[in-house]
Each structure stands twice: as structure tokens, then as C-alpha cells.
Amino acid sequence: MKPVLTFTERGIYCPAGDFFIDPWRPVDRALITHGHADHARPGHARYLATKAALPVMRHRLGAITAEGVDYGTRHRIGDAEVSFHPAGHLPGSAQIRVSVGGEVWVVSGDYKTAPDGLCEAFEPVPCHAFITECTFGLPVFTWADQASVAKEINAWWAANAAQGTYSLLAAYSLGKAQRLLRMIDPEIAPILTHGAVEATNAVLRAQGYALPDTTHVTAGLDVKSCPGALVIAPPSALGSAWARRFKPASSAFASGWMRLRGVRRRRAADRGFVVSDHADWPGLQAAIRETGAERVFATHGYTEIFARWLHAEGYDAAVVPTQFGGEEEDDMPVVEPADAEQAATEQAATAHKAAPETSDPATSAAPDATVPYPTGQNREDATASAPADPDPDDATASGQTDLDTGPNTGPDRR
Amino acid sequence: MKDFAALFTAIDQTTKTTRKTEALAAFFRDASDADRLWTIALFSGRRPKRAVTTTQLREWAAEVAGVPLWLLEESYPIVGDLAETLALILPPARSESDKPLSHWISVLRGLHGAEITERKAAIIAAWDELDATERFLFNKLITGGFRIGVSQKLMTRALSRATGQDEPVIALKLMGGWTPETTSYKALIETDDPAADASRPYPFYLAYQLGEPPESLGPATDWQAEWKWDGIRGQLILRDGTHHLWSRGEELITERFPEFSRTRDFLPDGTVLDGEIVTWDGSAPMPFSTLQPRIGRKTVPKKLLREAPVILLAYDLLEQDGADLRAAPMAERRARLEALLDGLPEDAALQASPVLSFDGWESLAALRSSARARRAEGVMLKRRDSPYLSGRKKGDWWKWKLDPLTIDAVMIYAQQGSGRRANLFTDFTFAVWKGNELVPFTKAYSGLTDKEFTQITAWVRKNTLQRFGPVRQVRPEHVFEIAFEGIQPSPRHKSGISLRFPRMSRWRHDKPVNEANSLEDLQQMLAAYGS
Numbered sequence: 001m002k003p004v005l006t007f008t009e010r011g012i013y014c015p016a017g018d019f020f021i022d023p024w025r026p027v028d029r030a031l032i033t034h035g036h037a038d039h040a041r042p043g044h045a046r047y048l049a050t051k052a053a054l055p056v057m058r059h060r061l062g063a064i065t066a067e068g069v070d071y072g073t074r075h076r077i078g079d080a081e082v083s084f085h086p087a088g089h090l091p092g093s094a095q096i097r098v099s100v101g102g103e104v105w106v107v108s109g110d111y112k113t114a115p116d117g118l119c120e121a122f123e124p125v126p127c128h129a130f131i132t133e134c135t136f137g138l139p140v141f142t143w144a145d146q147a148s149v150a151k152e153i154n155a156w157w158a159a160n161a162a163q164g165t166y167s168l169l170a171a172y173s174l175g176k177a178q179r180l181l182r183m184i185d186p187e188i189a190p191i192l193t194h195g196a197v198e199a200t201n202a203v204l205r206a207q208g209y210a211l212p213d214t215t216h217v218t219a220g221l222d223v224k225s226c227p228g229a230l231v232i233a234p235p236s237a238l239g240s241a242w243a244r245r246f247k248p249a250s251s252a253f254a255s256g257w258m259r260l261r262g263v264r265r266r267r268a269a270d271r272g273f274v275v276s277d278h279a280d281w282p283g284l285q286a287a288i289r290e291t292g293a294e295r296v297f298a299t300h301g302y303t304e305i306f307a308r309w310l311h312a313e314g315y316d317a318a319v320v321p322t323q324f325g326g327e328e329e330d331d332m333p334v335v336e337p338a339d340a341e342q343a344a345t346e347q348a349a350t351a352h353k354a355a356p357e358t359s360d361p362a363t364s365a366a367p368d369a370t371v372p373y374p375t376g377q378n379r380e381d382a383t384a385s386a387p388a389d390p391d392p393d394d395a396t397a398s399g400q401t402d403l404d405t406g407p408n409t410g411p412d413r414r
Numbered sequence: 415m416k417d418f419a420a421l422f423t424a425i426d427q428t429t430k431t432t433r434k435t436e437a438l439a440a441f442f443r444d445a446s447d448a449d450r451l452w453t454i455a456l457f458s459g460r461r462p463k464r465a466v467t468t469t470q471l472r473e474w475a476a477e478v479a480g481v482p483l484w485l486l487e488e489s490y491p492i493v494g495d496l497a498e499t500l501a502l503i504l505p506p507a508r509s510e511s512d513k514p515l516s517h518w519i520s521v522l523r524g525l526h527g528a529e530i531t532e533r534k535a536a537i538i539a540a541w542d543e544l545d546a547t548e549r550f551l552f553n554k555l556i557t558g559g560f561r562i563g564v565s566q567k568l569m570t571r572a573l574s575r576a577t578g579q580d581e582p583v584i585a586l587k588l589m590g591g592w593t594p595e596t597t598s599y600k601a602l603i604e605t606d607d608p609a610a611d612a613s614r615p616y617p618f619y620l621a622y623q624l625g626e627p628p629e630s631l632g633p634a635t636d637w638q639a640e641w642k643w644d645g646i647r648g649q650l651i652l653r654d655g656t657h658h659l660w661s662r663g664e665e666l667i668t669e670r671f672p673e674f675s676r677t678r679d680f681l682p683d684g685t686v687l688d689g690e691i692v693t694w695d696g697s698a699p700m701p702f703s704t705l706q707p708r709i710g711r712k713t714v715p716k717k718l719l720r721e722a723p724v725i726l727l728a729y730d731l732l733e734q735d736g737a738d739l740r741a742a743p744m745a746e747r748r749a750r751l752e753a754l755l756d757g758l759p760e761d762a763a764l765q766a767s768p769v770l771s772f773d774g775w776e777s778l779a780a781l782r783s784s785a786r787a788r789r790a791e792g793v794m795l796k797r798r799d800s801p802y803l804s805g806r807k808k809g810d811w812w813k814w815k816l817d818p819l820t821i822d823a824v825m826i827y828a829q830q831g832s833g834r835r836a837n838l839f840t841d842f843t844f845a846v847w848k849g850n851e852l853v854p855f856t857k858a859y860s861g862l863t864d865k866e867f868t869q870i871t872a873w874v875r876k877n878t879l880q881r882f883g884p885v886r887q888v889r890p891e892h893v894f895e896i897a898f899e900g901i902q903p904s905p906r907h908k909s910g911i912s913l914r915f916p917r918m919s920r921w922r923h924d925k926p927v928n929e930a931n932s933l934e935d936l937q938q939m940l941a942a943y944g945s
Contacts, residue, residue, distance in 0.1 A: 260493055262495065263837055302488075
């Protein structure tokens with residue numbers, strides 16, 4: 001039987017329906033799982049997404065030819081039947097189910113299994129093959145329940161507010177920021193927002209998503225009049241001139257990566273809250289199990305490790321190289337053009353497009369491999385045909401170059 | 415352990431030294447003596463004797479978590495810290511407790527000599543009553559290495575604040591070879607007789623690199639200049655009829671350098687010298703590479719002693735006839751040093767590091783440029799009227815090193831870092847051209863900004879050609895300027911050379927790969943500067 005979906009250099013493709021899902025190069029017809037920039041890219045002739053996802057896509061991509069569909073409704077495209085199902089990633093996000101001749105494949109897009117109180121909750125979709133993200137596909141990533149993280153954030157804000165210190169909370173402007181607004185104590189006020197966040201707030205409010213009142217930080221706003229306020233801004237705004245008006249301030253990041261101490265320290269924020277819109281390890285396991293799929297393709301994240309694990313668990317697992325991930329996968333990369341969001345703010349939230357949160361796809365290299373391969377096989381090849389270290393000799397060189405620390409703590413040099 | 419975990423969290427959550435000091439001082443005021451002592455010990459790199467191996471810890475944690483061992487091993491480099499990996503992978507504890515830090519240390523110490531099953535049961539039981547942070551710290555007690563941004567200086571300040579004793583007094587008390595097993599908080603901190611320990615070294619005074627032209631230091635006549643040797647810093651102590659040798663990392667290295675036992679025949683008791691340990695060919699230092707095998711070995715075979723004999727090039731006298739000289743001016747200490755070492759026989763393995771004579775900064779600059787030929791890295795500048803301070807302080811001592819050598823090389827392999835750099839590609843292998851082939855010749859880890867590391871990480875993810883375990887072969891596309899301090903022949907390396915302190919000094923966005931340097935260029939540098 002021909003595969004329902006194939007993996008091409010432009011993205012995931014359905015031959016029976018002649019459409020792509022979240023393609024990273026311009027195509028004729030693109031089905032989009034959600035509005036994050038690594039999935040909803042500019043330049044396609046026709047877009048298809050959930051009705052709830054479209055307003056944000058239009059806001060970010062400008063004038064696009066797009067059609068919106070309801071969750072769960074089946075549509076025919078060529079010889080394929082497609083439907084969109086909630087992914088729980090952010091408002092309007094979807095998994096895309098594609099059925100051809102009774103064979104069902106599902107593309108997860110980005111998803112999380114725990115409900116967040118804002119977006120449409122994840123629904124498992126039975127299928128034969130499941131194409132899953134695995135951004136946090138390692139057993140060290142498990143999320144505490146949302147209520148307990150909310151308590152931490154509330155306590156952090158309260159302690160700051162009591163001292164007249166601003167609480168500067170960094171979160172992605174689409175999805176994470178609004179989820180936080182819904183999570184936190186509704187008594188917290190005032191809440192100030194960066195332009196990129198406020199622009200998305202406005203779009204989602206217009207759609208009927210309820211969010212607490214927020215105040216857009218504009219040039220005319222005297223921030224001194226609201227000491228101890230909670231300020232929500234995209235990560236790139238932290239440490240920028242924009243953020244410097246809030247003094248004194250305590251800074252924090254909200255991201256799944258905050259689970260790792262190394263990353264927390266690198267971000268050099270005062271606090272790190274573990275809040276992710278991706279599934280954690282148990283969430284990924286549960287989601288895959290509930291699809292009943294026998295074949296699983298791991299896309300972005302710790303794909304090799306994750307596929308090896310699935311293989312050991314008895315799945316027919318493979319890795320698919322994609323260009324997704326950048327929103328969180330690349331470690332909350334400063335990959336986003338550092339000043340773009342800020343520039344967007346200066347031009348105010350009325351600007352038509354908010355700044356992209358990921359690197360320009362045009363500058364990204366094409367993937368080398370487009371064909372899925374059995375992971376177990378690949379690993380064996382790698383270890384059999386190659387040395388563990390590219391140049392074992394150089395390993396000893398590092399012994400020399402590291403001498404500053406010497407053996408143990410080592411005799412140091414002045 | 416909740417108070418210790420709270421202390422850790424307070425320190426870990428802030429980058430501000432004042433907050434860390436406050437948190438630590440508060441802990442030292444409130445904690446029990448046993449917890450105080452162990453906190454000092456842990457933050458100064460000491461830990462209880464290892465009761466279980468890290469291999470056992472991994473196996474047990476994987477078993478408790480219900481994940482295969484390989485999956486735990488794959489997670490480790492991504493987390494970057496074993497104690498943390500284990501803490502994160504374990505299921506939530508089923509109960510809660512608040513036993514002091516010293517309790518858990520006695521538990522671990524009690525495991526020595528216990529059956530393996532008993533050890534395993536004790537560790538698993540501990541995990542099951544500790545929360546995530548406590549568990550991480552408990553694992554750290556076993557694996558060691560509490561690198562949480564508490565410097566010796568910071569701890570000294572916090573203890574000073576908690577006890578009311580002056581910082582230099584505390585600093586001296588914390589030096590030396592004490593172990594938490596054999597002392598008490600009272601004996602270590604509260605007694606007034608730090609000299610009770612004859613082996614105790616003085617805190618080293620450390621120099622900053624001179625960033626400005628030397629003219630900024632005022633008249634040249636105020637300054638004493640010496641060669642900056644490429645060896646290891648050492649403090650030689652002769653007291654109570656015996657001798658001790660300390661490294662700058664506060665490691666007792668007496669056994670590794672038996673040459674210095676002879677110094678007792680020539681120098682009086684109550685003498686402490688600061689200087690550079692170098693391998694010596696009879697008239698000049700040998701390359702640092704010859705010192706390396708000596709550093710790594712606790713006992714020295716005769717052959718190595720013959721091939722790589724060491725001497726101490728002494729440049730300061732800290733104690734004479736049992737009296738602390740550190741407050742005396744440099745010029746006076748220097749005069750006493752020279753008088754003390756004058757006329758020592760050659761086999762004393764001890765010489766005064768010569769003072770350079772120069773008239774004016776220009777003449778010193780000329781001397782400095784000849785440093786490589788003298789097997790030195792540059793010159794040291796010390797203010798003639800300065801006391802011997804402790805720690806790294808700006809003002810009186812400067813190192814004025816030669817500019818590094820540089821070469822443009824192509825990045826060919828990348829590997830993720832660990833700890834603060836986990837999840838970023840920070841460890842790279844570089845190559846130069848040999849005809850149409852790229853020959854790897856060095857690794858480098860440092861020199862880029864966090865932003866550049868983030869950029870290159872995103873690039874590596876998209877441009878991986880092959881993976882070998884944790885190492886990725888990447889498209890040869892980026893050229894970096896590699897700076898290094900020295901170059902030596904090395905038959906062990908494919909390229910035939912090895913570099914000293916290589917680091918990335920510049921990302922050459924402007925240079926295409928085919929314009930990177932060649933192996934021939936490196937060989938020419940070897941001929942010109944190699945030793």
C-alpha cells in the first residue's frame with residue numbers, strides 16, 4: 001500500500017490529496033496545524049486551518065488565501081479525507097488526521113495532553129500511523145500540575161509586589177503568554193504587556209477567548225505609576241532597552257526548559273517556571289498509546305533517542321527530519337531576530353504583522369535526508385562504522401588544553 | 415535538609431553576590447555546628463568519602479524509575495549533571511522528611527563496609543523521602559562537585575559576617591588540608607590558633623591580565639618585573655622539620671615532587687615560599703608538556719624524575735623564621751628572598767626567579783617580546799611597595815602576557831557542553847587544509863559569546879552530516895580564528911602538533927572555507943615558535 005503521507009524536502013506531503021502539512025517552503029495547498037512561525041510559514045498559495053487558528057495566522061502572515069474548518073468535521077481533498085482535532089498546544093491548534101482508502105495517519109503538530117484552561121483540550125485520535133513531535137522526549141521531562149506552578153508564580157509576584165519590585169515574566173507571545181494570563185491569580189493587577197503579547201491578546205479576545213485585563217506598555221504610559229506590576233513580554237525583550245524601564249525588577253522565564261538547571265542558569269533570569277505547551281514524557285507515552293498506532297514517526301525534538309525507546313517498546317518507529325522546532329526545541333533560542341519583537345513594539349501593536357518567533361525559514365538549509373529510516377538500524381551503523389570520537393587523538397589533546405584545572409581540582413596556574 | 419535546600423535554592427536563584435552572601439551568612443548563623451561544618455566543606459570542594467559508585471547510582475535510579483539504563487545515559491549529557499539527571503528521572507517521593515544535612519552525611523558514611531544490598535536499600539529509601547531539590551543535593555553529596563557559584567571569597571565573607579571575625583582571618587582558617595571528618599566547626603572556625611596546623615598555606619595572591627598599556631601603571635620605577643613562567647603555581651612550606659607543597663587549587667602535591675624534600679637541608683624551619691614549579695633542563699625551563707606527566711602522577715617513577723626534573727622558581731617569601739611577612743613591601747620581601755636563596759647549590763631544586771632589569775616601559779616591552787625565546791609567556795609586574803594580598807585583587811600585581819598566536823581553522827565536529835552549557839553545542843574540533851583534505855588539529859571550547867554559541871547551535875542542528883555518539887560531524891562551512899599560547903610537536907596527534915590553551919578568538923564570517931590556513935602554515939609556526 002502506498003504511504004498516506006511522505007516526507008519531502010518541502011515538508012510532509014499527501015500524494016492522494018496533493019497537499020502539504022506545515023510545509024517549510026512555498027506550496028500550492030498547505031494544511032496548517034497552528035500559527036507558530038515554524039509551522040505556519042508565509043508564501044503558500046492556499047491555506048487550510050481550524051477556524052480558531054486563522055485569525056492569528058492572518059495577523060502574522062498578512063493577506064493570505066485561507067479557509068477555516070471546524071474541529072472534527074471531515075473534508076475531502078482529492079482522494080484523501082482530512083479532519084482537524086484539538087492538539088492542546090495553543091488556541092486553535094490541531095492535529096491533522098488524513099485517511100486514504102481506510103488507512104489513517106495523524107500528524108500531531110505540537111501538542112500537550114494536560115488541559116490548560118485556555119485552549120481546546122487535546123483529543124487522542126485513533127490511527128494506524130502517528131507522526132509525533134518529541135520536543136521533550138526524555139524521561140527527565142515531567143511537568144508538575146498547572147495549579148502548583150501557578151502557585152509558584154503567584155507567590156513570586158506577591159513577594160515582588162510587596163517590595164514594589166516589578167515581576168518581569170518572559171513567555172512566547174502567542175500561546176504561552178495567554179496561558180499564563182489565565183493560569184495566574186485573577187486578583188493580580190495591574191498586568192502590563194509588551195506589544196507583541198498585547199497584539200496576540202487582542203486577536204484572541206476578539207475570537208472570544210477570555211483573558212484578564214492587560215495594559216499595553218506604550219511610550220505614553222508612566223510605568224512608575226504602577227510599581228510592583230506583573231509585566232509579560234517575549235523572551236527577546238528581556239535585557240533589552242524596553243525592559244530597562246522597569247526598575248527594580250525580578251525576571252523570570254516560563255518554559256519547559258526551565259526544568260534543567262543548566263538552562264535556567266544560562267538564561268540568567270532570577271527565576272524559571274516550568275510551563276510548557278508541549279507534552280512531557282508521560283504525556284507523549286500516553287498520547288502515542290491512545291492512538292493505537294503501530295507506526296510512529298518522531299519529528300522534532302530528541303528524535304533518535306525517542307524513536308529508539310519506541311522501537312524497544314515494540315513500535316515500528318522512525319525518525320523524520322523536519323524543520324519544525326525553533327519555538328521551543330532549539331532551547332528557547334535567541335534564534336529569533338533579537339530585536340524584531342522589540343522593533344514591532346515600537347511600531348505599536350497596530351502593526352499588521354507581529355515579529356516572527358523563529359529564524360527566517362529562507363535562511364535555513366534544506367534537510368539532507370527526506371526518507372524515514374529505522375532508527376535502531378541507523379544507530380548500529382553509526383557505532384559500527386565510525387569511531388566513538390571523530391579523532392581519538394584529539395581526545396588526548398583536550399587533556400592537555402584543559403590543564404588549567406589539572407587532575408581533580410588540579411594544581412592551578414596563576 | 416530543608417534549610418540546606420532552601421539555602422541552595424536562594425543561592426541558585428540569584429546572580430547577585432550580595433544576595434548569595436546574605437543567604438549563606440543567615441544559614442551560618444542559624445544552622446547546627448555539624449551542618450555549618452559540612453556546608454563549608456561541601457562548598458569548598460570536599461565531600462564525604464564515596465559510599466556507592468556512580469554506576470550503581472545510575473543502575474538503581476533507572477530501576478526505580480522504570481526506564482532502561484541506556485535511556486538514562488542518553489539523558490545525562492543533555493541535562494549535563496548526573497546528580498540532577500537522577501533527581502529528575504526518579505518518580506516523586508512517596509513521603510516527606512526534614513532531617514538535617516549532617517544526618518544524610520552520617521547515613522552515607524555509615525554505608526562503608528555495608529553489604530551492597532543494604533547500600534542500595536538505604537539510597538532508594540532516601541530518594542523516597544526527599545523532594546526534587548533535596549534529592550538533587552543528596553545525589554551531589556555522593557557524586558561531589560557543588561558548583562553553585564559560591565566562591566571561596568564569598569564563603570569567607572559570609573562566615574566573617576556570621577562570626578564577626580575579619581575576612582583574612584577566616585580565609586586563613588579555611589586554607590589547608592582539613593577534612594570535615596577530623597575537625598569540628600569549633601576547632602576550624604572558632605578557635606584562635608590557625609597556625610596549629612603546620613601544613614596550612616597562605617591564600618595565594620593572584621594577578622589580573624594587564625588590559626591597558628603599562629604606561630597606565632605610572633612610573634616604571636615603581637614596578638618590579640619578572641618573567642611569567644609557564645609552569646604551575648606552588649607554595650612551599652617548611653615548618654616543624656617537615657615540608658609541604660601546595661598547588662594554587664589548594665591541593666597538597668608534596669608527594670608528586672620529591673625534589674623538594676632536599677630544601678630542608680638548605681633552608682631554616684619557618685620558611686614559606688611562593689613560586690612557579692617548572693621542569694628544568696639545567697639552565698632553563700622545559701616546555702610545559704614535559705611537566706604534564708609529573709602533575710598527573712602521585713608517585714613518580716625514577717625515569718620520569720630523570721627526564722623531567724623540576725625546580726621551584728621562587729618569587730616571593732611569605733614567612734621567615736615563623737613570622738608572617740605578607741604585610742611587608744614587595745621590595746623588602748624580595749631582598750630577603752634573595753638573601754635567603756643566595757648561594758644555594760644547584761641540586762637544591764630552588765632558585766629565585768630573576769628580576770628583570772629595565773629602564774622604562776619601552777625597554778620592558780622589548781624584553782617582553784623576547785619572552786617566547788626565554789620559554790616564558792610574558793612578564794609579571796609587581797608594585798615594589800605592595801603587600802602580599804590574598805585572592806585576585808586588582809592593582810598591585812599584573813600579568814602582561816604575549817599576544818597569542820592565531821590560525822584560521824574550519825569547524826568539522828561539534829559536541830554539546832555540560833552544566834551551564836548543556837544543550838548548547840560548545841565543544842568543537844577544528845581542522846586545517848592538507849591539500850584537499852581537512853586534518854583535525856585541535857579542539858576548542860571557549861571564546862564565543864552566549865549569543866554566538868546559540869547561533870552555532872541552531873546551525874549545527876541543521877547541518878549535521880553524521881553522528882558518532884554525542885559527536886556530530888558538521889558541514890565544513892565555518893571558519894574560526896583559533897588563538898593559542900604555544901605550539902609543540904606531538905607524535906600522538908594526526909596533525910603532528912599540539913596547541914597550548916587553544917580557544918576561539920573570532921568567528922570569521924568573512925572568510926570562505928577554502929581560505930582557512932593549512933597544515934603547512936601550522937608547521938611553519940612550529941618551526942618558528944615550537945619548543
